[in-house]
Structure formats: C-alpha cells, structure tokens
Amino acid sequence: MLKFAVTSAPPRVLKATAIPTLAFCESSDVGHHVALVIASLIRENNSAGMPTVLGLPTGSTPTGVYRSLIQLHQNEGLDFSRVITFNLDEYWPMSPDSIHSYHRFMRETFFDHINIPSENIHIPQGDLPAHAIAKSCEDYEREIERVGGIDLMLLGLGRNGHIGFNEPGCDRNSRTRLVTLDPLTRQDAAGDFFGEENVPMQAITMGISTILSARKIIVMALGEHKARTVRQTVEDEVTRHVPASFLQTHRNAIMA
Structure with a gap:
C-alpha cells in the first residue's frame, strides 16, 4: 500500500483571506494533499456508479498531484475508468504530437499511466485552422455541459495572476476561446521553447466563467516567487x- 510522506506539521489554515488558504511546510506535501482530495471524490462517485x-x-x-494519483x-x-477530464488550455497553433503540446504533456505525465478511457479525455485542439476555432470552443463548452x-x-496560478490562459484584463463572463498571451506569460514559457521568440x-x-462553473476549485501556488500573486488572489480586491x-x-x- 502506498504511504505518503508525513508532513512535519499539518497545513495551517489562513483565516483572514477571502479564499480559504492552506499553508504547507513543504511544497511536495501540497501535491499529496490535493491528490488525496481528488482520489476521495473519485472513490465516492465510483461507489455511487457516477462519473467524476x-x-x-x-x-x-x-x-506532484499527477504523480501521487498514478501511485x-x-x-x-x-x-x-469513470473519470472524464477537460484540460484548461492549449497553445495555438500547436500539433498534438509536438514536444511543447499539452496533449503530449498530459499523455506522458498522467494519462498513459492510469486506466482512463481515451474517449473520456478532452483537450482543446491546437492544430485547427483559424476559421474552425470558434466552433470548436463552442463544442468544448457543450461537451462540458x-x-x-x-x-x-x-488550477495553477500564473505569476501575473492568470488562471488557464485568462490573462490580465480578461472578462469575468468569458468562455472557452482563442486568446493572445501576455508578454510575461511568454517570458515564463521561454525556457520550455528554447527562447521567447519560439513561444x-x-x-x-477555458474562460473565467467556464472555470467558475465548476462545483469545487483548488488553485495551487508553489514557491516564494508566487507569494505576491497569492496575496493579490486571496486578500486584495477582485479585479480583472x-x-x-x-x-x-x-x-x-480553496488555495493550496
């Protein structure tokens, strides 16, 4: 049986925040904790014969979450086998077999190591011609519904406060769509693409409204370099x- 590492202390709950926030001693503990939350939901729904x-x-x-779920x-x-997934985003244009593709990332990091049916996996198509994107986004929303x-x-948390690729200035009512990436987002991705010019x-x-329609949300932020953005997310005013x-x-x- 898998035994998770025991944390030196349980997570602290930060109470003076607009979003309940869990503070962990070690970043590795965050992935374990989130994986256990997801696993509990999957088991509960499986027992009821329902999808997750x-x-x-x-x-x-x-x-770290994916690694723990695989274990x-x-x-x-x-x-x-009853899990259905929808990924947040994908670069465009992007072949699904590219080393930079989120399709490939998800296969290699998670999906190839679990028993999820391929037809239950949904990721935005980055290889579509421009004229087909709007309909594909509408279809993505309909399939979620x-x-x-x-x-x-x-969710992960971008250094500029983005979730998915919803960049600063986005609309609260936005749905799945094609967006232009913020310069800071492209700078942060430069290492993966061997230079910013290749990003x-x-x-x-997915849009903000799409994200907020979920019944439960866990947003993860690891590292001291995210501290300012975490504060803006959970303490400061709501702003686009x-x-x-x-x-x-x-x-x-919740924030973890």
Missing part, C-alpha cells in the same frame, strides 16, 4: 487585472 469530471492544468505545478492507481487500485459540468477544477503568441483556453481574484466569488474554492 475533472478540470486539469499543465505545467510544473500539478505534476494511488498502481498501488491501491484507484479506478479512473453534456456530461453534467465539472466536479473539481484544479506561440496565442492559445485556446488579477484574473485569479475572480475565484473570491466562488463559494467552494
């Missing part, structure tokens, strides 16, 4: 200039 619909991010922040699948039989909505949305200018992302601050309006969101 997850919204999933990419990048370095959620890799739970391999060592404790956590069953993903068709399966009953997202049970749990997992795509645009991406397809810090898209993550819109999470303050959700009744079941």
Whole structure:
C-alpha cells in the first residue's frame, strides 16, 4: 500500500483571506494533499456508479498531484475508468504530437499511466485552422455541459495572476476561446521553447466563467516567487487585472 510522506506539521489554515488558504511546510506535501482530495471524490462517485469530471492544468505545478494519483492507481487500485477530464488550455497553433503540446504533456505525465478511457479525455485542439476555432470552443463548452459540468477544477496560478490562459484584463463572463498571451506569460514559457521568440503568441483556453462553473476549485501556488500573486488572489480586491481574484466569488474554492 502506498504511504505518503508525513508532513512535519499539518497545513495551517489562513483565516483572514477571502479564499480559504492552506499553508504547507513543504511544497511536495501540497501535491499529496490535493491528490488525496481528488482520489476521495473519485472513490465516492465510483461507489455511487457516477462519473467524476475533472478540470486539469499543465505545467510544473500539478505534476506532484499527477504523480501521487498514478501511485494511488498502481498501488491501491484507484479506478479512473469513470473519470472524464477537460484540460484548461492549449497553445495555438500547436500539433498534438509536438514536444511543447499539452496533449503530449498530459499523455506522458498522467494519462498513459492510469486506466482512463481515451474517449473520456478532452483537450482543446491546437492544430485547427483559424476559421474552425470558434466552433470548436463552442463544442468544448457543450461537451462540458453534456456530461453534467465539472466536479473539481484544479488550477495553477500564473505569476501575473492568470488562471488557464485568462490573462490580465480578461472578462469575468468569458468562455472557452482563442486568446493572445501576455508578454510575461511568454517570458515564463521561454525556457520550455528554447527562447521567447519560439513561444506561440496565442492559445485556446477555458474562460473565467467556464472555470467558475465548476462545483469545487483548488488553485495551487508553489514557491516564494508566487507569494505576491497569492496575496493579490486571496486578500486584495477582485479585479480583472488579477484574473485569479475572480475565484473570491466562488463559494467552494480553496488555495493550496
């Protein structure tokens, strides 16, 4: 049976925040904790014969969650056969087989290691021609609605406060769409693309309204370099200039 590392202290709950916030001693403990929350939801729904619909991010922040969920699948039989996933975003234009593609990232980091049916996996298509993007985004929204909505949305937190690729200045009522990436976002991605000049200018992302429609939201922020953005998200006023601050309006969101 898998045994998670024991934290030196349980997470502290920061009370004077607009979003309930858990503070961990070690960043590795965050992934373990979030994975256990997700696993509990999957098991509960499996027992009831119901699907579990997850919204999933990419990048370095959620890799600890995915690693722990894989271990739970391999060592404790956590069953993903009823799980349905919708990824937050994908660069455009981007081939799904590119080393920079979020399709490839999710396969190699998570999906190839669990028993999730391929037809249950949904990721925005980055290889569509421009004229087909709007309809594809509408179809993405309809599919989320068709399966009953997202049970749990997992988010990372961008240095500029973006969630998904909803950049500063975005609309609270936005849905899945093509967006232009903020210069800071492209700078932060430069290392993955061997230079900022190689980072795509645009991406397809779920909108703020799409994200807020999830029944539960967990947003993760790892590292001291995110401290200012965390404060803006959970303590400061709600503003389109810090898209993550819109999470303050959700009744079941937490920061970890």
